[in-house]
Every structure is written in structure tokens, then in C-alpha cells.
Amino acid sequence: MPTNLPPEYFKIEEQYRAAKTPGEKITCLDDMLSIIPKHKGTDRLRGDLRRKLAKLKDAAQTRKKTGRQESAFHIDKEGAGQAVIIGHANVGKSSLVAALTNAAPEVAAYPFTTWTPTPGMMLIENIQVQLIDTPPLNGDYVEPELTNLIRRTDLVLLVVDLQAYPIQQLEDTLAFLEERRIVPRRIRDRYTSQLRVISIPLLVVVNKNDDESSDGDFEVLCELIEEDWQMVSVSAKTGRNFDRLKQAVFERLEIVRVYSKPPGKEPDLSSPFVMKKGGTVEQFAGKVHQDFLANLKSARVWGSATHDGQMVGRDYVLQDGDVVELRT
Ligand SMILES: Nc1nc2c(ncn2[C@@H]2O[C@H](COP(=O)(O)OP(=O)(O)OP(=O)(O)O)[C@@H](O)[C@H]2O)c(=O)[nH]1
Ligand SMILES: [Mg+2]
Known part of the structure; x- marks a missing residue:
């Protein structure tokens, strides 16, 4: 360059x-x-x-x-990843998007408030992840485009209400997805014989766990549900466990943050390049600049390498937090 x-x-x-x-x-x-x-x-x-x-x-x-007219259901992906929030009416989907992002979808005490999706950006440490609020799935009519939005996304956040038949809500929502040939990535193997099944990473979010007094209910819920979904319990109202939720979203997106370091200078740790887990030095170089990709002579890595500033090859797999110095 x-x-x-x-x-x-x-x-x-x-x-x-x-x-x-x-x-x-x-x-x-x-x-x-x-x-x-x-x-x-x-x-x-x-x-x-x-x-x-x-x-x-x-x-x-x-x-x-x-x-x-661009459909409201067609939302361009933005940021380091996209997560679509789905679930029954009134579980707090809009409240979560309002509390976690810059967006302000309508929240109301009665069900079936949301009719169109609303995207917002959620900050996780130094990256932005797009969250999309959607209409409820248990109504008489579900917009087919909502299914397409789910099929295209990087992560599904399936929200249930701890205070209102959460097991039923979870089962219903999983069944809704399965009928549309969408299955959670974790259990993809169970559907190998079926054609045209698409698997999406999924995180179950148990909302309305406002304080310690309902932690017991959450524990009981975990015991009653056979599948180990590794659910996260939060409160959109009080912000309880939002850190855990963000951490879980980051992990399920299966991404890593890698920082570029110009020779002789410090890396800018506030603006990482985001890559899929398993990404190599070569892919990183392509993200930083086409010139680097074409003319890459050497790369040094701080972080995952055995020693600081170690020289690595083009196919070296980078880890979250790595700092890379590319030379052409
Ligand atoms: N106690 C408590 N109430 C909550 C919480 N999150 C949402 N609510 C309440 O639940 C009701 C429904 O919230 P919404 O965010 O509108 O729910 P929704 O899932 O978007 O509902 P629909 O758009 O109808 O599908 C509102 O009265 C919220 O104030 C929470 O964490 N704790
Ligand atoms: Mg809503």
C-alpha cells in the first residue's frame, strides 16, 4: 500500500x-x-x-x-453478524431490541404489537451485531417473508417468556421452524436423510427473569427441558444477564476479531477485522487490502502464536484477539 x-x-x-x-x-x-x-x-x-x-x-x-417497494422483511446485513429474534407474542422480543440496540420498536403490554421487522445494532465489546425484531410466530398469519429472513440469517435468538408456559413456547417455535425445514445447527445431524433442510445456529433466550426470585423457575425449566440448549436467561426490563447474552451471541456467531498492525506501529484495538472462525492469514490479508493478498511476503502474529511476533505462513489459522503484521 x-x-x-x-x-x-x-x-x-x-x-x-x-x-x-x-x-x-x-x-x-x-x-x-x-x-x-x-x-x-x-x-x-x-x-x-x-x-x-x-x-x-x-x-x-x-x-x-x-x-x-422494498419489502420491510428485506433487511441488508450489517455489522459483524445478524441475529433474528423470534418467538411467541408478548415474550419481550421488541423490548430486547429496544434495550440492547439503538432501535426503538414499539413495546406494549398486549400481544401482537409488532407487524414488521425492525433492525438495530447491538454493541458487543468492540463489534456491532445486527438484531432484528420480528412479528410473533403464533398468530393466524405469518408473513412467508419472515421465513426467508430467518433462513438467510446468521443466528436465531428464540425468545420464550419464563412467566408464561416457556416449554410450550419453545416446542411450538421449534416446530414452526421445522415445518419450514429450518433446524437448529446443533441438531443438524438428526436430519441428514432429509433434503433441503437448512440449519441455522440457534440460541434460546429465556426472558422476564427480572431478579433472583425467578432464578429458581429458570433452574426448574432447565431441568424439565431434555435437550441441552444452553439457554441464557435475561430480563429485557432490568438488563439482567445482558453480558452473558452478548457473550453467547458472540460465541454462536462463530467469529473471531483480528487486529491489523502496521510495521513499527501499535495495532488499533478499537477496530477489529471480523472473520469466520478458522480464517487464515491469507483470508485476513484479503480483508485488509487486495494488495496485501497479492503481494504478501510475510506475516507475524501476536496472541495465538507460541511467541510474540512469530513469523507464520499464509495458511496459519487466526484466533480471536490476534494481532497481525503483514508485510509485502
Ligand atoms: N417483567 C418483565 N416484563 C417484560 C420484560 N420484557 C418485556 N416485558 C413486558 O412484556 C410485554 C410485551 O413486551 P414486547 O416487547 O412488546 O413483546 P413482543 O415479544 O415484542 O410482543 P409482540 O410484538 O406482540 O410479539 C410488555 O408489557 C413488556 O413491558 C421483562 O424482561 N420483564
Ligand atoms: Mg413486538
Whole structure:
């Protein structure tokens, strides 16, 4: 990568990586292009950015042209992963999204409040995960598009109400999914003979465990449910166990955070690159910059390596928290 870029460039590049909408990304790319000095050394970078910009603008244009009203159920993925929150009416799905994200879906004491999905971003340490509030699954009519939203997602958060027949709610919701050929990843093996079954990581969230007085109810629930779902009990009302919930979401997403370290400098620990578990140095290089991928000469790793700054090969598998120095 050219070394003589102005410091503002890196600031905007960071904003670009954090950008959530195509519109924000386009603005950042425009800004980056306008401040890069124009000479031979930056040819490739400018070309790269222009290609990205053209792609985003093309996509925006196509969306406009089709003229079709975008369905509320079509939600672009944003952040390090997407989790769709599902369950019966009144279990607290909207309350969870309201409490955990920047979104403000309607919450009400009566059932069947939510009719359309609402996305929001939840902060887990230094990454953002998209949570989507959805309409209840136990009504007379469930929008077929909701099934598609679930099929495409990275993680399902199946919410039940500790204070209102949670076992029945759990069984009903799992049956709803199974009828639509969606099964929890953990028990995927039981469906090997069936074609077209899709498995999605699933976390059971037991809501309305507001204080210690209902911990006993949760323990009883765990004993009564045969399958070991490793449920998390929370309270959307008091924020109880939100840390545990976030930790569980992070684990189920099966992602790792890896930090880039320019030679001779400190890594920026506030802005990780997020990769699927099992990702290699080579994949990391591709995420940081195409140039690194093409011209990677060596990589050093701090964290999972046996000693700090160890030289590793392209196929070295990175772990959560690793710091990597790439050299071309
Ligand atoms: N005590 C208690 N009440 C809660 C909690 N979470 C939600 N509630 C209440 O439960 C009711 C339903 O909450 P919502 O968030 O609207 O539930 P929902 O699952 O989105 O409901 P639908 O949109 O109808 O499917 C409201 O009265 C909330 O205040 C909780 O953790 N503890
Ligand atoms: Mg709701």
C-alpha cells in the first residue's frame, strides 16, 4: 500500500469500515478518493476504490430502477453478524431490541404489537451485531417473508417468556421452524436423510427473569427441558444477564476479531477485522487490502502464536484477539 497517504485518509478509511449503509460507504469512498494524492504510487489504490464505488453506485441504481417497494422483511446485513429474534407474542422480543440496540420498536403490554421487522445494532465489546425484531410466530398469519429472513440469517435468538408456559413456547417455535425445514445447527445431524433442510445456529433466550426470585423457575425449566440448549436467561426490563447474552451471541456467531498492525506501529484495538472462525492469514490479508493478498511476503502474529511476533505462513489459522503484521 502507498505509504505517503495523508493521516485523514486513514480516519476516513476507518469510518468506511464502520459504515453501515451503502449511502455512508459511498460518501466515505468519495472522500477517500478526493484526498488521495494523484501519482503513480497511488494508481492501484485509486483504481481499487473507484471499482468499489462503482459497484455500490450500480447497486443503488438497480434498486431505484426496479421501482418495486422494498419489502420491510428485506433487511441488508450489517455489522459483524445478524441475529433474528423470534418467538411467541408478548415474550419481550421488541423490548430486547429496544434495550440492547439503538432501535426503538414499539413495546406494549398486549400481544401482537409488532407487524414488521425492525433492525438495530447491538454493541458487543468492540463489534456491532445486527438484531432484528420480528412479528410473533403464533398468530393466524405469518408473513412467508419472515421465513426467508430467518433462513438467510446468521443466528436465531428464540425468545420464550419464563412467566408464561416457556416449554410450550419453545416446542411450538421449534416446530414452526421445522415445518419450514429450518433446524437448529446443533441438531443438524438428526436430519441428514432429509433434503433441503437448512440449519441455522440457534440460541434460546429465556426472558422476564427480572431478579433472583425467578432464578429458581429458570433452574426448574432447565431441568424439565431434555435437550441441552444452553439457554441464557435475561430480563429485557432490568438488563439482567445482558453480558452473558452478548457473550453467547458472540460465541454462536462463530467469529473471531483480528487486529491489523502496521510495521513499527501499535495495532488499533478499537477496530477489529471480523472473520469466520478458522480464517487464515491469507483470508485476513484479503480483508485488509487486495494488495496485501497479492503481494504478501510475510506475516507475524501476536496472541495465538507460541511467541510474540512469530513469523507464520499464509495458511496459519487466526484466533480471536490476534494481532497481525503483514508485510509485502
Ligand atoms: N417483567 C418483565 N416484563 C417484560 C420484560 N420484557 C418485556 N416485558 C413486558 O412484556 C410485554 C410485551 O413486551 P414486547 O416487547 O412488546 O413483546 P413482543 O415479544 O415484542 O410482543 P409482540 O410484538 O406482540 O410479539 C410488555 O408489557 C413488556 O413491558 C421483562 O424482561 N420483564
Ligand atoms: Mg413486538
